[in-house]
Amino acid sequence: MKEQEITPGAEAPTARRMVLNMGPQHPSTHGVLRMIVELDGETVTKADCDIGFLHTGVEKEFEQKKYQQGVTLTDRLDYLAPLSNNLCYCLAVEKLLGLEPPPMAQWMRVMLTELTRINSHLVWLGTHSLDLGAMTVFLYAFREREDVLRIFEMFSGQRMMTSYFRIGGLALEPPRGWQNAVRTFIDAFPSRVDEYEDLLTKNPIWLKRTKGIGVAPVEDLLDRGVTGPMIRAAGLPWDIRKAEPYSGYDKFDFEVPTRTESDVYARYQVRVEELRQSARIVKQALEGMPSGAWKADAPHVVLPDREKMKTQMEALIYHFKIVTEGFRVPAGEVYQVVESPRGELGYYIVSDGTSKPYRVFIRVPSFGNLQGMPAMVEGRLVSDAIAVMGSTDFVLGDIDR
DSSP states (O other): OOOOOOOTTSOOOOOOOEEEEEOSSOGGGSSSOEEEEEEETTEEEEEEEEOOTTOOOHHHHHTTSOGGGHHHHHHTTSTTOHHHHHHHHHHHHHHHHTOOOOHHHHHHHHHHHHHHHHHHHHHHHHHHHHHTTOHHHHHHHHHHHHHHHHHHHHHHSOSSOOOOEETTEESSOOOTTHHHHHHHHHHHHHHHHHHHHHHHTTOHHHHHHHTTSSOOOHHHHHHTTOOTHHHHTTTOOOOHHHHSOOTTGGGSOOOOOOOSSOSHHHHHHHHHHHHHHHHHHHHHHHHTOOOSOSBOSOTTTSOOOHHHHHHOHHHHHHHHHHHHHOOOOOSEEEEEEEEETTEEEEEEEEEOSSSSOSEEEEEOHHHHHHHTHHHHHTTSBHHHHHHHHHHHOOOHHHHTO
């Protein structure tokens, strides 16, 4: 082939760049994310995240459902942390009602949402490790996740879309033997986390794929609305459970893990430590679980016990009215926030005094976290983009609500 001749004084020919689609059907995008990357060789010069492939219009759907029916919608947003969404929605409606669940319901909510955090982080750790070639960790993490799902099934009858929290308390009385099931899991779990760390934390291949990759200053992350483990890995100890405690979190002793490197490895370290802290909270909840009622005494909001419904006319009337008409919520607006496994999750609800919400808006953590990704991958190799994507730990159902 004849070499290209360059006229003196003319600009030298630029390298040809290629635009590549990663997704929306790609195993490393962890769902239906389409990332459009512009490459110079194997270096990413520009990245753009294209979302919306999973849009369900769930916020509009809330307006067509009675308040108690909305709980089932919350399960399907972040399908790795359904109980976190259950909790945030229920807390928001309870604020509007001026209703406080009994202590047992609050502690049970804390215990189950921390098990949800463990479940979500195990999925993240397993899939993130698999992205970078560590198959054994994937098998180990899903082994423990199966134990957590069995506990959820024991409580609610469902493994994933549990809908176990209700406005005013819990959907069902905790099952017999739940203490033994939770204790068996939580006593063994710290040694399982040790196994993950033995495989990864000092592994030279893991270090090379994660240390110094996807670095982002904390100021940039704040500008983009990043929260959760990603912002804590950049050195900011912001955790809603400590900053604005809810459901009795102020009664629990736990640490907020932080790092300062703000790279893929730091995010790994933060989430692994969060596994240990969540186990610590679950153990405290198990050992200090209050006795008493598991739902509030609010017959106009909370369904009566089935035995009472069969024997007491007043209970039957309340049951009939709640199921057929719902319950009216005082007019007003409220914003409730919780710390989900991915970060700051908030529900903004507007009530017009009827039995259905006038407006529901959800501040999902995955959307903010995804905004930080282009800046973290530009200038890195394509293989680094996979590592950064996994460290972001987004859920597309969360984003495409």
